[in-house]
Amino acid sequence: MVDLETVEQFLGSLSFCKVCPLECGVNRLQGERGRCGTGFLPEVASYHPHFGEESILSGWGGSGTIFFSGCNMKCVYCQNYSISQLGEGEAISIEDLARIMLALERMRCHNVNLVSPSHFAPQILKALYIAREKGLGIPIVYNTGGYDKLETLKLFRGVVDIYLPDMRYASEESALRYSGVPNYPEVNRQALIEMFRQVGEVMLLNGIAVKGLIIRILLIPSLVEEALENLRFIAENISKKVHVTLMRQYRPVYKVSAGCFPELNSFIDDNTYRKVVRFARELGLSNLILQ
Numbered sequence: 001m002v003d004l005e006t007v008e009q010f011l012g013s014l015s016f017c018k019v020c021p022l023e024c025g026v027n028r029l030q031g032e033r034g035r036c037g038t039g040f041l042p043e044v045a046s047y048h049p050h051f052g053e054e055s056i057l058s059g060w061g062g063s064g065t066i067f068f069s070g071c072n073m074k075c076v077y078c079q080n081y082s083i084s085q086l087g088e089g090e091a092i093s094i095e096d097l098a099r100i101m102l103a104l105e106r107m108r109c110h111n112v113n114l115v116s117p118s119h120f121a122p123q124i125l126k127a128l129y130i131a132r133e134k135g136l137g138i139p140i141v142y143n144t145g146g147y148d149k150l151e152t153l154k155l156f157r158g159v160v161d162i163y164l165p166d167m168r169y170a171s172e173e174s175a176l177r178y179s180g181v182p183n184y185p186e187v188n189r190q191a192l193i194e195m196f197r198q199v200g201e202v203m204l205l206n207g208i209a210v211k212g213l214i215i216r217i218l219l220i221p222s223l224v225e226e227a228l229e230n231l232r233f234i235a236e237n238i239s240k241k242v243h244v245t246l247m248r249q250y251r252p253v254y255k256v257s258a259g260c261f262p263e264l265n266s267f268i269d270d271n272t273y274r275k276v277v278r279f280a281r282e283l284g285l286s287n288l289i290l291q
């Protein structure tokens with residue numbers, strides 16, 4: 001864990017926010033909001049044991065999810081859009097965030113699962129510092145859209161036990177069109193390499209993950225070829241033994257169901273899903289999670 005001085009400096013950097021790759025430069029200490037839509041205080045929509053994550057995270061006690069409001073990505077198909085883009089959630093103090101982490105441990109969750117943490121990285125680091133001082137002992141999961149800055153991730157070395165990033169796009173055009181972020185493939189790939197450097201492959205204890213990288217690939221209609229390209233990147237540049245979740249729960253919601261982006265207005269059918277699984281196996285990826 002980094003020392004308190006580094007944590008405070010990181011918090012202070014919110015006066016000219018460059019926490020994520022968008023580098024808005026707004027003064028969040030004074031309540032200004034950048035592209036993520038959030039100011040200084042952490043904003044939380046809900047927290048509870050969650051049983052719908054990968055079984056190696058949810059186990060029998062649940063994964064202790066904390067859903068943060070806002071997001072640095074603006075996905076037109078976001079499955080949690082009311083939280084990520086419409087402001088659902090409440091501002092709380094950093095001390096209260098630490099109390100929530102400890103409460104999830106008392107509820108016997110297997111881990112603290114930080115959902116969409118990227119834009120609150122300094123506040124989370126401080127809350128983790130406080131919670132660790134008070135005895136928090138369960139693994140920390142960093143559950144992110146994968147648009148994360150290297151300098152920020154490096155501060156979480158030894159703090160985060162499990163990285164759970166998405167790998168959404170292999171082309172800049174798609175990332176800009178559907179999530180409004182520049183350079184996603186390069187940023188995302190560098191971030192995943194750094195995450196793997198920090199935590200490596202998954203380690204299990206009694207069937208539950210305690211450390212490691214789990215990469216999520218959400219299959220999106222019309223972007224399946226990009227998913228295949230990302231799978232190839234994982235096999236060639238990260239590891240064939242890394243855990244990869246192939247997710248088929250995409251539903252056309254939010255701006256897609258409103259009639260925009262008709263190319264995304266469908267579902268992933270069985271044949272397409274089977275094709276992706278077969279491709280991943282042919283690449284030699286040996287730890288696939290199908291859900």
Ligand code: SF4
Nearest residue numbers: 017020023024034036
């Ligand atoms: S965290 Fe938010 S305010 Fe800061 S750079 Fe990213 S989008 Fe901008």
